[in-house]
Every structure is written in structure tokens, then in C-alpha cells.
Amino acid sequence: MVDVPLLDDSLSDRMSDSAPDVGSVLVDGSAVDAARPDGFSPDGGGSSLCPADMVTFPGFCMDRYEAPNERGVAPLAMRTAKDGSDFCAARGKRLCTEAEWVRACQGAAGLPYPYGKTYQKGRCVDDKVWKSPNWTVLGTWPSAAAQAEAARLYQAEPSGQRRDCVAEDGVYDLTGNVAEWVIRSFPNANNYEHVMKGCYWAGCYGGSAPSCGFVNPAHPGTFRSYEAGFRCCKAR
Numbered sequence: 001m002v003d004v005p006l007l008d009d010s011l012s013d014r015m016s017d018s019a020p021d022v023g024s025v026l027v028d029g030s031a032v033d034a035a036r037p038d039g040f041s042p043d044g045g046g047s048s049l050c051p052a053d054m055v056t057f058p059g060f061c062m063d064r065y066e067a068p069n070e071r072g073v074a075p076l077a078m079r080t081a082k083d084g085s086d087f088c089a090a091r092g093k094r095l096c097t098e099a100e101w102v103r104a105c106q107g108a109a110g111l112p113y114p115y116g117k118t119y120q121k122g123r124c125v126d127d128k129v130w131k132s133p134n135w136t137v138l139g140t141w142p143s144a145a146a147q148a149e150a151a152r153l154y155q156a157e158p159s160g161q162r163r164d165c166v167a168e169d170g171v172y173d174l175t176g177n178v179a180e181w182v183i184r185s186f187p188n189a190n191n192y193e194h195v196m197k198g199c200y201w202a203g204c205y206g207g208s209a210p211s212c213g214f215v216n217p218a219h220p221g222t223f224r225s226y227e228a229g230f231r232c233c234k235a236r
Helices: 011-018 029-035 081-089 098-106 144-153
Strands: 054-057 060-063 179-183 194-197 232-235
Touching: 054 098, 060 098, 081 179, 081 232, 098 179, 098 194
Parallel strands: none
Antiparallel strands: 054 060, 060 232, 179 194
């Protein structure tokens, strides 16, 4: 088996031990929550309605970072929507809905981008050079060859590394980095149960700007792709 720690199913059990020690910028989630170097309260609103690693919104809580929701740790990828649902459920959470994701991205002001009114390429992890995937090899997952191909394609950065890629309530990396599976809230051409939001490290499919409104509805939740990850939410 090829060692691909960013994609290995055992990642969540050993992530804290394998995270790099890179000082005050890239630290584990507990240290950041205690120190609050990003200036946000644990829930983004000054209350304690949600766990410290989540942000509080009207009616729901959202993970501050893409799964595994640890600052300075590379986000999970090569995941199906079911993988995300199972991961979140094991932590007393669930996949975010599309409506929740959009609210977190746009903020109360309804901004088109998580950081403002104008697109800024490279503010989030959306400026990598696209690499052509070998879908035949990826389709043999979890073979060693598929893991090696996924690792070759992977260009996400540790969560929270681009400190200005943050929405007004304190959620990081909503656009760029990995695409995020969510439960569909709004009609689209396919009306699959799940869609992907946020684009990924090489921008958006079709060349669109990575905005809060962009959605990829092309695949059912069983689809496994090298750039697909997720984050968790829960009701409050």
C-alpha cells in the first residue's frame, strides 16, 4: 500500500500526532482555540452556543475548517458524500446543507465572495495549476496505484494557512482548497441529493470565479474525486 497520509482512512485517528510543528501560524486546533491569534471568538459571535472548534450561526454550528477541522492540517480529499456523512456522524455532527454553506460564505451581508465584493485570485487556495487526472486509475480506489495518483494530483494547503481566506463569521477556506460535499438545498439540473461547493485548489470547473454562489451539481454523492472533501455542521 502506498503511504498517502492525506487520503488514508485512518487519518482522523492519527492526525494530531502527524501534524507538522510550524509555530504560531500552523498549529493544532486546540492551541489556536486557546490563543485565538486570528482574532475570532470560538463561535464567531462572542457566545458559547457551539463547540470551540465550530462557528455559531442562526440555527446551526459549522466547523471552522475543512475536515478534519484542524488548523495547520491538510484537508481530507478523495471522499464521497457518504464518507463525509459517516465522518461527521462519528463526531456527533452531520454534513452541512447547501443553504448553511452559502450563509457561512456570504455572511449576513450576502457578499459574493467569503472575503468581500470583489474576486481576488490567490487570496484563497484557488491559484494552483491544474493537473490532468487519470480517471481509470482513480477508479480503482483504494488500490495503491489510485492512492499514488491521488497524491500526485493533491495540491491543497493546510487549513487556515492563507489567513485572509476567511468569511466574516470566522470560517476558513470556504472557497478553494478542496471542494466540499454538502446536502442539496436548492433545485438544479440534476437534483442529486448532494452537490459540491467552493471549487478547489485549481479554481472552478468551467473557469468560473470561486464564489459563494458557484455550485457543481454534476455528480451523485457516491462520486469519489481527487479534490472532493467536506466539512461538518450540526444543529444548535
